[in-house]
Amino acid sequence: MKRAVYSLIAAAAIILANGCSKEYELNKSIFIPDPDFPELPAYTEWGYNTFGAYYERGLFLYSENAIPAKIIRAGGITSFVLKGQKDGYGYHSWDNRKEMSVTFLLPSVMPDSYADLTILDKKKIDLVNTPGAVKLFLDGDTIKPDILQGELEFRRVQLLYVDSKQTEVILSGVFSFQALIKDEPVSVTQGRFDVGIGEDNFFSY
Amino acid sequence: MKLKILLSVFLSAIVAVSGLSQDTKTRCLSVDAGIDFISGGPPEKDYIRADRGQFFSDFPTTSLRGLFYRNYVSIKGEKTVLNNKVGLVSGIRYTRTESSIGKESYWSNSSDFFYLLLRQEETRTDYLKVNEITQLAGYLAIPLEIRIYPYRPRAFNVYYKIGGDVNYRLHSRTRTVFFNSDMKIFEDEIENVIEKPWVFYSSFHLGVGFRIGMVDKPGVNLEIHIPVTMIRGGKQDFVTPEAGTGIQLNARIPF
Numbered sequence: 056m057k058r059a060v061y062s063l064i065a066a067a068a069i070i071l072a073n074g075c076s077k078e079y080e081l082n083k084s085i086f087i088p089d090p091d092f093p094e095l096p097a098y099t100e101w102g103y104n105t106f107g108a109y110y111e112r113g114l115f116l117y118s119e120n121a122i123p124a125k126i127i128r129a130g131g132i133t134s135f136v137l138k139g140q141k142d143g144y145g146y147h148s149w150d151n152r153k154e155m156s157v158t159f160l161l162p163s164v165m166p167d168s169y170a171d172l173t174i175l176d177k178k179k180i181d182l183v184n185t186p187g188a189v190k191l192f193l194d195g196d197t198i199k200p201d202i203l204q205g206e207l208e209f210r211r212v213q214l215l216y217v218d219s220k221q222t223e224v225i226l227s228g229v230f231s232f233q234a235l236i237k238d239e240p241v242s243v244t245q246g247r248f249d250v251g252i253g254e255d256n257f258f259s260y
Numbered sequence: 261m262k263l264k265i266l267l268s269v270f271l272s273a274i275v276a277v278s279g280l281s282q283d284t285k286t287r288c289l290s291v292d293a294g295i296d297f298i299s300g301g302p303p304e305k306d307y308i309r310a311d312r313g314q315f316f317s318d319f320p321t322t323s324l325r326g327l328f329y330r331n332y333v334s335i336k337g338e339k340t341v342l343n344n345k346v347g348l349v350s351g352i353r354y355t356r357t358e359s360s361i362g363k364e365s366y367w368s369n370s371s372d373f374f375y376l377l378l379r380q381e382e383t384r385t386d387y388l389k390v391n392e393i394t395q396l397a398g399y400l401a402i403p404l405e406i407r408i409y410p411y412r413p414r415a416f417n418v419y420y421k422i423g424g425d426v427n428y429r430l431h432s433r434t435r436t437v438f439f440n441s442d443m444k445i446f447e448d449e450i451e452n453v454i455e456k457p458w459v460f461y462s463s464f465h466l467g468v469g470f471r472i473g474m475v476d477k478p479g480v481n482l483e484i485h486i487p488v489t490m491i492r493g494g495k496q497d498f499v500t501p502e503a504g505t506g507i508q509l510n511a512r513i514p515f
Contacts, residue, residue: 217389218443219386
């Protein structure tokens with residue numbers, strides 16, 4: 056009887072210990088507020104899986120309910136996708152009607168795996184002189200805006216090893232642009248991202 | 261250099277104690293031991309990846325704790341003046357400090373881990389999963405105290421005190437508990453990542469004491485301390501002490 060009780064306690068302890076495991080932490084988002092724009096995540100380089108920008112005066116922000124960033128290599132084109140919400144109720148919520156994504160074309164970048172993304176380190180992409188550089192999903196529509204001016208900058212790209220094991224690539228950078236959307240000039244400002252790209256969100260097909 | 265400092269500390273302690281022994285009626289020698297617990301704020305380090313609080317994920321760093329405690333043994337002399345209403349105390353002390361990040365409490369270890377930035381070289385970055393880091397240091401110290409005895413001497417007396425000590429570091433080491441024990445090979449490297457222990461520090465406290473036994477007979481004192489402030493001789497703290505409490509027990513021999 057005693058042995059059974061001890062076994063039960065041991066099993067409960069193991070289950071509790073596993074329940075508290077933080078292995079998932081690298082995939083989750085951690086919001087550190089920007090000191091100047093507290094609605095936006097601060098610019099960081101830790102792979103906190105966050106991004107944010109102002110779309111006009113509204114907020115374009117990641118959500119905990121969607122994978123915030125993907126790298127997609129398909130049909131000879133590589134894209135960097137940031138998916139979140141415009142004017143949502145914060146990063147805890149999700150509303151399909153508020154879904155917004157920005158897709159940046161990465162010219163002459165052909166990674167075979169996420170580890171190859173280190174070639175983006177310190178790379179700046181002029182969004183005006185790159186045809187089809189930006190694609191938006193906004194108000195239920197996919198839009199290819201005319202970019203008036205703007206830039207995407209990968210300030211730091213790190214191949215991350217955790218306990219000496221290759222785990223993911225951290226992409227950290229900033230973006231902003233002005234564009235004509237449905238003949239109306241709009242601006243996206245103060246854009247920043249700090250996202251991890253690993254086996255789960257690197258796609259090649 | 262270290263030897264010179266040690267000698268000067270030792271000599272000043274002897275001078276302090278011998279100075280006390282000039283009045284034959286109001287002096288005593290005591291041996292004490294004590295411990296102070298001082299908690300620190302949540303550590304926000306540029307080498308620790310922020311964390312999500314277990315219950316409040318909006319507060320990213322609250323699930324880690326910084327803890328500091330110290331224990332010590334001293335040999336002290338006391339001389340009472342002003343009709344035995346005030347006691348002046350000094351001596352020599354060895355203090356051991358323990359600062360930790362990652363522990364859940366002073367006496368329990370954490371099963372959880374945090375990510376520590378070990379190094380960044382060009383586009384390669386290395387994190388380690390660490391359960392806790394503990395920094396241990398030993399200090400030679402000179403304690404200085406003023407005790408106030410407002411009541412008539414009895415077999416049990418209450419008194420009040422203000423005190424402090426000045427500490428100089430003799431040795432230190434860092435102990436790291438890794439989530440993956442194979443990472444023990446990086447223990448020395450972690451010592452270079454974290455802040456160094458203070459070379460000097462001074463602590464000051466207020467306290468209340470209980471003197472058990474008559475003044476002219478051997479007896480014991482029990483003191484409860486509230487640390488007021490610490491002056492640290494370093495640019496950055498591994499753990500920033502904030503608030504705490506302490507207890508001291510001493511055995512005294514009048515002579």
